[in-house]
Amino acid sequence: MTRFFTSKRLMVLLASFILLAALVGLTLRERENPTWPEKMLIDAFGWMQGAVYAPVQHVAGFFEDMQHIKQLYEENAKLKANLNDYSSMRVRIQGLEQENKRLKEDLGLKSNSVSDLQLIAANVIGRSPSTWNSEVTLDVGTKDGVQKNMAVITANHGLVGRIYEVTPYHAKVLLITDKGKMGISAKVTSDELGYGILNGSSVDVSQTSKPMLEMSGIKLGAEKVKLGDSVVTSNVSDIFPPGLIIGKITSIENDKLGLTKIAQVEPAANLNNMDFLYVVNQAKTGQ
Template sequence: MEPKRSKYILIALTVFCVLLIGLTSVHDEWLTPLRTGVGYVLIPVQSGVNSVGSAIYDEIRDYSKLRNAMIENKDMKDLITQLTEENTRLQSEEFELKRLRELYSLDQQYGQYTKVGARVIANDSSNWFKVFRIDKGSKDGIATDMNVVAGGGLVGIVTDVGANYATVRSIIDDSSRVSGMAMQSGDSCIVAGDLTLFKDGRLRITNVLKDSDLKDGDKIVTSNISSVYLPGILVGYASDITNDTNNVTKSGYLIPAAEFGSLQEVLVITQLKADMMKEGESAPSSEGGDTAETTAQSTQAVESESASQ
């Protein structure tokens, strides 16, 4: 049985091969319709497969690019944030160094006085530092009536002291009165605080004798006869000095030397005018002492009234 089956299979394969040979020898005209039919079926399928494959490949490639771009973008943002923080820190340190250099220059300018540096830690919530608090107190040697300087000139005076803080009333406060004098001529005057007037960057100068030589641009410093302010500290510059209607005195304005809109560090002079006055009382009086004493008493009355307010 097996030999007959093998024989039949061999005959079938032989016939199939002969048919294939015959087909391949047939003229192309007979195969063209078959090829065309196959093309109609296979070409759209092949095009669709190619399109889908290309689209999938493009999507995978675009997703990979997008993922890499997102990673790079995050890295760049982190780097920008780091550089921004570093730049801000460097700018802050630069500004602080500039302020400290100015304070050092001010310290050298008034080298005859001992001083303590302090930072401003709070103000009265106004646009200007009319009353503010510093981070040094009695444990650092700070006491009431000590003079405070910054930015090239007088800022104010200590009015209240705690163990770790002190309160300073600046010369722009409405209740402030500073006995001053013109550095060039020695003529005396009173520098009065005025917050409304300070909106224009000025304070008021009063009690100037008509015959005095005080003129615009003169440097105004604290007077020798002041009751609480140490002598020779720059307050500001005279401006618009004119005769009063009483024809006896002059008045005008003062441009402060210190900046009251951005105080951050100050110097507190730890010497008190009261101690200097006590030392002066123990010294022999000179000629004309009665006149000087009368003037000093008048000035002390004005500044004492200011201090009590």
């Protein structure tokens, strides 16, 4: 009971103080200088205002900070979303650029193709390190019109090899750099006597950074044959259409018996980096 009356008295005192301060404020409007009791009352009321105002400001500042943090979080989430969209767009653009480049090469191939060849586009889907210079696997097969012994080339006309095994959905390509199994009938374009047989070279790949070809059986009378000459498939080949680009001569010398010439040929096709190839739809009988 005593506490109730004490609290009640405090409330009455506080209300009286506020009422008195209000009356002082009203009377001050009519006078220029307050009396000393009014000054004391104004100061006391000011201290009370300060005591109440400071905590209120802290609380208000806390909620403002929370709102600012929320805004920063939302902005950060938007920036992350934009970054993800940008990354996805960049990947799509790179893919489109590669596809565009490939299509341009395809267009150049079809408009300048050898003997108006019919082509079957294919992706390289398999290549084993143990047979790196011997074979690759394509994602096309008999359902696409692929047959055994069809030639395989790049978009830049470079001969890659021939189909030696085919299923309805896949085909294996024997590369021109395979040693001993290809036996390509080839011709040096600079000399009408420059015929020979091409196989994978025995030159150490580590010395050239790429697999090479060896053209043997060139007649000694083919005097026009020189370094840098182009080598193509001949018109007497049992497998390949004539005129397919094979590569360029990098060295030439007589064989051990001095009866014919042997040339090292650098393939026109980049056989270390093949993703997209063409099967020439023109099979011939043979090996």
